[in-house]
Amino acid sequence: MTDLLGWGGIIGQxxxxxxxxxxxxxxxxxxxxxYKRRLGLYGKLFDSTIGMIGLALxxxxxxxxxxxxxxxxxxxxxxxxxxxxxxxxLPGTPYSKLIGKADPEAGAYYILGGDNLxxxxxxxxxxxxxxxxxxxxxxxxxxxxxGVTLGLPAGYYGGKFDTVLSFIANLVMAxxxxxxxxxxxxxxxxxxxxxVYMAAILFIFPVIFLTILWQSRYDTQPAKRNIYxxxxxxxxxxxxxxxxxxxxxxxxxxxxxxxxxxxxxxxxVNAPTVFRIVRGLVLDIKTRDYVAAAQTRGExxxxxxxWEILPNARGPLxxxxxxxxxxxxxxxxxxxxxGLGLESESADWGKMIIDGRKLLSANILHIAIPPALALLxxxxxxxxxxxxxxxxxxxD
Amino acid sequence: MLLTALCLTLLVFFLxxxxxxxxxxxxxxxNFRMADEEVTTYLANHGxxxxxxxxxxxxxxxxxxxxxxxxxxxxxxxxxxxxxAIETAPRFCGxxxxxxxxxxxxxxxxxxxxxxxxxxxxxLMFWVLVLMVPSALLIGVxxxxxxxxxxxxxxxxxSITTSATPEYVSGVLFIAVFASSAVGLKWFKGTAxxxxxxxxxxxxxxxxxxxxxxGMGYIARMTRASMAEVMTSQYIRTxxxxxxxxxxxxxxxxxxxxxxAPFTVIMLQFPWLLNGVVIVETLFxxxxxxxxxxxxASNNDIELLLGISVVxxxxxxLTQLISxxxxxxxxxxxxxx
Numbered sequence: 001m002t003d004l005l006g007w008g009g010i011i012g013q014x015x016x017x018x019x020x021x022x023x024x025x026x027x028x029x030x031x032x033x034x035y036k037r038r039l040g041l042y043g044k045l046f047d048s049t050i051g052m053i054g055l056a057l058x059x060x061x062x063x064x065x066x067x068x069x070x071x072x073x074x075x076x077x078x079x080x081x082x083x084x085x086x087x088x089x090l091p092g093t094p095y096s097k098l099i100g101k102a103d104p105e106a107g108a109y110y111i112l113g114g115d116n117l118x119x120x121x122x123x124x125x126x127x128x129x130x131x132x133x134x135x136x137x138x139x140x141x142x143x144x145x146x147g148v149t150l151g152l153p154a155g156y157y158g159g160k161f162d163t164v165l166s167f168i169a170n171l172v173m174a175x176x177x178x179x180x181x182x183x184x185x186x187x188x189x190x191x192x193x194x195x196v197y198m199a200a201i202l203f204i205f206p207v208i209f210l211t212i213l214w215q216s217r218y219d220t221q222p223a224k225r226n227i228y229x230x231x232x233x234x235x236x237x238x239x240x241x242x243x244x245x246x247x248x249x250x251x252x253x254x255x256x257x258x259x260x261x262x263x264x265x266x267x268x269v270n271a272p273t274v275f276r277i278v279r280g281l282v283l284d285i286k287t288r289d290y291v292a293a294a295q296t297r298g299e300x301x302x303x304x305x306x307w308e309i310l311p312n313a314r315g316p317l318x319x320x321x322x323x324x325x326x327x328x329x330x331x332x333x334x335x336x337x338x339g340l341g342l343e344s345e346s347a348d349w350g351k352m353i354i355d356g357r358k359l360l361s362a363n364i365l366h367i368a369i370p371p372a373l374a375l376l377x378x379x380x381x382x383x384x385x386x387x388x389x390x391x392x393x394x395x396d
Numbered sequence: 397m398l399l400t401a402l403c404l405t406l407l408v409f410f411l412x413x414x415x416x417x418x419x420x421x422x423x424x425x426x427n428f429r430m431a432d433e434e435v436t437t438y439l440a441n442h443g444x445x446x447x448x449x450x451x452x453x454x455x456x457x458x459x460x461x462x463x464x465x466x467x468x469x470x471x472x473x474x475x476x477x478x479x480x481a482i483e484t485a486p487r488f489c490g491x492x493x494x495x496x497x498x499x500x501x502x503x504x505x506x507x508x509x510x511x512x513x514x515x516x517x518x519x520l521m522f523w524v525l526v527l528m529v530p531s532a533l534l535i536g537v538x539x540x541x542x543x544x545x546x547x548x549x550x551x552x553x554x555s556i557t558t559s560a561t562p563e564y565v566s567g568v569l570f571i572a573v574f575a576s577s578a579v580g581l582k583w584f585k586g587t588a589x590x591x592x593x594x595x596x597x598x599x600x601x602x603x604x605x606x607x608x609x610x611g612m613g614y615i616a617r618m619t620r621a622s623m624a625e626v627m628t629s630q631y632i633r634t635x636x637x638x639x640x641x642x643x644x645x646x647x648x649x650x651x652x653x654x655x656x657a658p659f660t661v662i663m664l665q666f667p668w669l670l671n672g673v674v675i676v677e678t679l680f681x682x683x684x685x686x687x688x689x690x691x692x693a694s695n696n697d698i699e700l701l702l703g704i705s706v707v708x709x710x711x712x713x714l715t716q717l718i719s720x721x722x723x724x725x726x727x728x729x730x731x732x733x
Contacts, residue, residue, distance in 0.1 A: 167399075173667075174667070175404060175705075176705070177671055178690075179408075179689060179693065179705060182694070183408065188696075189417075191416045192414050192415065192416060194411075194414075326560060334675065337564045337678075353564055353565065357679065360572055360575070360586060363577050365576060369568070369569070369572055372564075372565045379561070383560040387556060
């Protein structure tokens with residue numbers, strides 16, 4: 001029987017577990033700083049302290065999720081494995097099991113203690129990061145695709161189309177987010193199949209977006225156009241069938257239904273805001289001379305929107321993208337906090353926080369604090385990164 | 397605005413009236429081991445089995461309320477609560493007649509429930525605004541006064557940090573640091589249940605601080621940006637060259653113009669605060685509006701949920717209206733057209 005670890009020991013153990021992440025992080029920074037003059041906007045990020053701190057925090061969680069999810073490093077225990085003798089144990093308690101045999105490959109300690117069911121808090125925080133890093137950026141990308149595909153024509157053409165879309169966007173935004181989640185993300189709603197229909201509508205937008213993108217660019221070069229549009233349609237529709245309808249003809253792509261609801265809800269909440277931002281930017285940019293020049297040249301409206309206006313709106317959109325990933329992370333936490341849309345046991349930062357909150361009054365802090373700090377550091381990193389990007393892109 | 401409110405309630409009505417949700421409602425109201433036929437009779441007896449639009453019309457008060465003779469021989473009417481005779485009941489009883497319906501969880505009239513809960517949440521919101529607005533403006537003005545200085549950088553970083561911390565994280569951290577004996581400070585209480593009747597600094601400060609911190613960062617950043625812009629304008633330079641002291645420039649010349657933009661932001665923060673209220677009331681067990689919303693939503697209490705969404709939509713749209721009007725009032729260059 002080994003003894004309880006002290007705080008020094010706990011930090012040491014954590015450093016050992018995080019070693020792959022830290023090495024990757026240091027390597028990235030060393031390489032980037034050496035070649036920063038050749039790396040464009042990304043390189044310029046290394047001129048601002050706040051941008052660098054932000055990038056470090058974000059990359060820390062990205063690498064952690066990668067090493068833990070793909071290579072199965074970092075985490076010391078199975079996040080779902082319960083041990084009756086480890087319930088509510090303090091950080092640094094040696095691992096033991098009351099019933100059954102302990103997993104010989106598991107770590108010797110619960111580095112950050114055990115939760116109310118005797119699961120390892122440290123491993124659960126790591127497992128939670130995989131989920132967040134997987135969902136948040138993709139949900140944000142989808143929200144951007146929807147917002148951009150609808151916002152560009154709304155701003156460019158105006159008129160009835162714009163009025164109707166703006167009304168719908170305002171409608172969704174006037175809805176209290178949590179009420180929307182409570183109505184959308186319940187097992188009862190999953191039964192009715194509404195999330196699938198919503199997914200079917202929302203997820204077709206990336207395919208439409210890319211198809212129009214290639215079509216408008218290579219309209220005059222049919223050979224090239226056919227290749228690009230063909231590839232997009234084949235892969236896009238294949239993924240679309242698999243993700244939205246769960247009807248992949250090859251049976252490779254599947255999406256767990258309760259994850260799909262969460263994904264759809266988050267995209268649905270974010271898309272109207274993106275729509276508003278894009279629409280506002282288009283209204284501003286379409287009065288510029290280069291747009292008038294393209295119109296005089298006889299370019300089609302979609303070419304102007306996608307290849308003249310959109311690239312010139314990239315600065316504010318990039319900044320908003322970073323902030324929005326952070327906001328999506330907060331939303332995912334909120335969903336977990338109210339226990340919506342996940343299996344009761346799965347590791348989720350929001351759920352861990354609310355579970356731990358119940359024990360705060362009993363003076364057990366180590367269950368709620370680690371996931372809270374993890375979520376805080378990731379969102380903070382994204383905000384700092386956005387701030388750094390804004391500063392640097394203003395400087396050009 | 398009316399159209400938005402109508403569309404939103406229609407949406408809530410649609411989602412809460414889906415078959416699986418009604419089944420859940422029947423089971424929570426009746427008993428959990430109901431067979432499928434019993435669920436069907438229960439729903440038919442209580443008027444849930446009517447066509448969707450008919451139900452919506454009755455709730456709104458443009459269609460006469462149902463009178464159904466149930467399979468068990470008892471006659472039930474929407475407009476007659478259990479203790480009232482059906483013959484004397486009015487024909488219409490919807491929201492237009494001022495009848496919000498009956499909450500199935502709290503077993504009270506939705507109107508009174510919402511009024512009670514709104515009063516509690518209003519108290520919370522009032523103190524949040526008292527704490528949030530002055531401190532946010534102060535931070536913003538101090539930071540924007542000298543752009544790029546060390547004060548500016550420190551305060552900007554602080555405001556980014558608070559606006560990046562969701563309520564459920566900051567709330568938990570505050571409770572852990574200030575309310576648990578593990579850290580040893582024990583300055584405040586970790587729950588606000590007692591603050592519902594008797595709010596003191598000790599039991600009410602943490603929830604107020606938690607909501608205020610999240611909104612504060614954003615307002616402070618807006619104030620900073622607007623202040624920094626004003627400080628570079630011509631008339632400030634003129635005042636400086638005239639020899640007006642720096643303090644006087646900030647207070648007398650810059651401040652008024654710099655506060656136009658934050659005003660609209662403060663008003664538009666209301667919907668956000670509403671979100672924060674739901675989380676914080678759950679976290680601190682303060683039984684206000686947000687708490688009622690969670691209760692109603694998790695029990696599929698249709699009428700309470702509709703009442704809550706009507707109120708919150710009105711709040712959101714009203715603040716948008718006030719911010720538009722206030723903007724015109726503060727900035728004479730913009731006319732109402």
